[in-house]
Amino acid sequence: MNLEDQEKVKVKVGIIMGGISSEREISLESGRNIFSKIDKKKYLPVSIFMDSSGFLWEIPVKMLIRNSTGDIECDLEEEARKVPYEELKALVDIVYLGLHGKYGEDGCIQGLLELLKVPYVGSGVLASALGMDKYASRKVLEMSGIDVPRTIAVSSGRWKSDKDNIFREIEKEIGMPCVIKPAREGCSTAVRKVLSLEDARNAVTNAFDWDNVALVEEFIEGMEVTCGIIGNDVPVALVPSETIPTRGVLSLEDKFLYGQGENKTPARLPEDVLKKIQDVAVRVFTALDLKAYARIDMFVPGDGRIIVLEPNSLPGMTPSTVLFHQAAASGITQPDLISRIIQLSLEAHSEKKGPL
Numbered sequence: 001m002n003l004e005d006q007e008k009v010k011v012k013v014g015i016i017m018g019g020i021s022s023e024r025e026i027s028l029e030s031g032r033n034i035f036s037k038i039d040k041k042k043y044l045p046v047s048i049f050m051d052s053s054g055f056l057w058e059i060p061v062k063m064l065i066r067n068s069t070g071d072i073e074c075d076l077e078e079e080a081r082k083v084p085y086e087e088l089k090a091l092v093d094i095v096y097l098g099l100h101g102k103y104g105e106d107g108c109i110q111g112l113l114e115l116l117k118v119p120y121v122g123s124g125v126l127a128s129a130l131g132m133d134k135y136a137s138r139k140v141l142e143m144s145g146i147d148v149p150r151t152i153a154v155s156s157g158r159w160k161s162d163k164d165n166i167f168r169e170i171e172k173e174i175g176m177p178c179v180i181k182p183a184r185e186g187c188s189t190a191v192r193k194v195l196s197l198e199d200a201r202n203a204v205t206n207a208f209d210w211d212n213v214a215l216v217e218e219f220i221e222g223m224e225v226t227c228g229i230i231g232n233d234v235p236v237a238l239v240p241s242e243t244i245p246t247r248g249v250l251s252l253e254d255k256f257l258y259g260q261g262e263n264k265t266p267a268r269l270p271e272d273v274l275k276k277i278q279d280v281a282v283r284v285f286t287a288l289d290l291k292a293y294a295r296i297d298m299f300v301p302g303d304g305r306i307i308v309l310e311p312n313s314l315p316g317m318t319p320s321t322v323l324f325h326q327a328a329a330s331g332i333t334q335p336d337l338i339s340r341i342i343q344l345s346l347e348a349h350s351e352k353k354g355p356l
C-alpha cells in the first residue's frame with residue numbers, strides 16, 4: 001500500500017479540547033497529550049479547539065503548544081479554520097473528548113454528537129449527566145447499596161426563602177465540620193470545608209456562583225483514593241492510587257483548596273482493601289452505566305467502608321495524570337490506553353440502539 005492509501009485506512013480522531021468550563025486549561029493539557037501520544041500508525045489525529053463560546057476550530061499543531069486557551073483564542077481567526085458542527089461528521093470518524101466539566105463532561109456535547117451521528121469516546125448522555133451531578137449520582141449509587149457521603153442539596157430558590165430551616169437541617173443531618181460545594185463542578189471549584197454555620201452561609205453563597213444547587217455534605221476523614229476503570233459491559237479496575245494532599249494546602253485557614261495533592265500508586269493499603277476499592281469502583285461504573293473509561297474517587301475511612309466521593313466520566317489525560325500511572329502499573333502505555341479507549345468507544349457506538 002502506498003502512503004496515501006495507508007493514511008486513508010486510518011481512523012480519523014478529532015480531539016476536542018479547551019471548551020467553556022472552569023477546567024479548560026486542564027482540558028488543553030489533556031487534548032495535546034492525547035494528540036502527542038495517540039498511536040499514529042492506527043489513527044490520524046485532528047486537533048480541534050473549542051473556544052469559550054463553544055465554537056469549534058481545527059487548529060494547526062503549532063497552535064497546540066501555546067501557553068493557555070486564551071493565547072490560542074487570540075489567534076483563531078487568523079491561524080485556524082472554523083468547523084461548523086455539521087461538518088464534523090465529514091471531518092472525523094470519532095471524537096476524542098479531551099474536554100472536562102460543564103458542557104464537555106455532562107452530557108451536553110454528547111447529546112449534540114449523537115444528533116450529528118458522530119461517535120465519541122467515553123460515556124453516553126445520561127451517564128455523563130449523572131456523573132457530573134454529584135447529588136443525582138449519589139442517589140443512584142445509594143440505590144445500588146454503595147456508600148456515599150451524607151448530603152443535603154440546597155437550591156438557590158429555597159436558600160432565598162428558607163435559610164433558617166436549611167441551617168437546622170445542616171445541624172441535624174450533617175453536623176460540623178462539613179464540606180460545601182456546587183453540585184456540578186470540577187477542579188475543586190468552590191469546594192470549602194466549613195466549621196460553623198456562619199462559614200456555611202458564605203460557602204453556600206459562593207457555591208451559587210457556579211451552580212443553582214449547592215451540596216452540604218459530611219466531612220470524611222480517611223485516605224483519599226482513586227481508581228481508573230476501563231471497559232464497557234465487563235469493566236476492569238486498574239490499580240488504585242492514594243491521593244496525598246499537600247500539607248500547606250490543608251492548613252490554610254480551614255478553607256481548603258483541595259485536589260492538589262500528589263498520588264501514590266498503588267495506594268499504601270492492604271491487598272484486600274485494594275481489592276475492595278476496585279470492586280466498589282466497578283460497581284459504580286456499572287450502576288451509572290459509564291462507558292469505555294472513568295476514574296472513581298473514594299475515601300477509605302478505616303471502618304471497613306469505601307465511601308464514593310465522585311465519578312469522573314472524562315478523567316484528566318495530562319501526561320502525568322494518575323490514570324496513566326495506574327495503567328502503567330498494569331503494563332499499559334499511554335498510547336495503548338488511548339487506543340483501548342477509542343476501540344471500546346467505537347464498539348459501544350456500533351452496538352447502541354439509540355443514543356449511548
Ligand SMILES: Nc1ncnc2c1ncn2[C@@H]1O[C@H](COP(=O)(O)OP(=O)(O)O)[C@@H](O)[C@H]1O
Pocket residue numbers: 149179181185186187188189191217218219220221224258259297309310
Ligand atoms: N465530603 C468530603 N470530605 C472530605 N474531603 C472532601 C469532601 N468533599 C471533597 N473533599 C476534598 O475536596 C476535593 C474536591 O472535591 P470533589 O467533590 O471531588 O470536587 P471536584 O469535582 O471539584 O473534584 C476532593 O478530592 C477531596 O480532597
Ligand SMILES: [Mg+2]
Pocket residue numbers: 187188259297310
Ligand atoms: Mg474530585
